[in-house]
Amino acid sequence: MPEEELCVTGMADLDNLLGGGIPVGSTVLVVGSSGSGKTTLCMQYLVNGAQQGERGVFFTITEPLFKLTKNMEGFSFYDKKLIESGMVNLIDLRIISERLGLDTEKYSVEDAAALLDVLKDIADELNVKRLAIDSITALCYRLQSKEMIRDFIFKLGSSLAAMNCTTFLTSEVPPRKFQYSQHGIEEFISDGIIFLGDIERKGDLIRTFQLIKMRGMAHSRTKSAMIISSNNGIELAPLLKS
Numbered sequence: 001m002p003e004e005e006l007c008v009t010g011m012a013d014l015d016n017l018l019g020g021g022i023p024v025g026s027t028v029l030v031v032g033s034s035g036s037g038k039t040t041l042c043m044q045y046l047v048n049g050a051q052q053g054e055r056g057v058f059f060t061i062t063e064p065l066f067k068l069t070k071n072m073e074g075f076s077f078y079d080k081k082l083i084e085s086g087m088v089n090l091i092d093l094r095i096i097s098e099r100l101g102l103d104t105e106k107y108s109v110e111d112a113a114a115l116l117d118v119l120k121d122i123a124d125e126l127n128v129k130r131l132a133i134d135s136i137t138a139l140c141y142r143l144q145s146k147e148m149i150r151d152f153i154f155k156l157g158s159s160l161a162a163m164n165c166t167t168f169l170t171s172e173v174p175p176r177k178f179q180y181s182q183h184g185i186e187e188f189i190s191d192g193i194i195f196l197g198d199i200e201r202k203g204d205l206i207r208t209f210q211l212i213k214m215r216g217m218a219h220s221r222t223k224s225a226m227i228i229s230s231n232n233g234i235e236l237a238p239l240l241k242s
Contacts, residue, residue, distance in 0.1 A: 010048025
């Protein structure tokens with residue numbers, strides 16, 4: 001059998017845990033509470049891809065673009081030229097919703113379908129290989145019933161699979177809760193799950209990183225300490241048990 005093509009994240013510690021990278025076309029759920037590093041992880045993944053010649057797009061529905069770029073400017077991996085050249089595209093879904101004439105706070109079934117079509121059209125037009133949506137939780141918050149949420153998430157999963165680009169979906173969960181999503185559905189459309197948590201040690205909160213699953217890969221599930229540094233972005237280190 002031919003070897004599966006891998007999307008190398010460019011974060012050496014993560015690629016080592018994965019055994020080389022993420023199978024191309026996978027959807028990866030990046031789970032964590034506020035401040036756990038989800039957005040930084042997604043942006044570093046896209047920037048690293050752009051440096052390898054893979055165009056990416058970051059869809060945000062939670063943070064204005066000026067705030068996102070201001071926060072990223074503190075990291076050495078962030079390269080403004082990649083944004084200006086269109087190798088990394090930053091798109092505010094609230095602005096897209098307004099231009100489509102959608103209610104930005106509450107989506108109907110038709111609104112949700114229109115938004116899915118726009119996501120796919122943008123990805124196709126830009127010929128992106130890497131995609132990040134921040135966050136699936138905020139998107140679902142605008143839907144009016146559990147049935148709509150379930151239908152939207154499964155249709156999103158089908159659309160992402162058809163795009164053949166490797167996608168990171170961020171999922172907000174309450175702090176200190178070991179759960180993967182607010183609705184219990186998101187994890188089932190995902191090929192991989194990365195869980196960003198924290199532990200308290202001697203009065204300090206230590207960020208943690210755990211690769212829960214990645215279909216098609218014999219990966220490590222060891223929980224690591226995660227450091228977010230201005231020099232290297234996401235770094236992983238052994239989590240001392242004592």
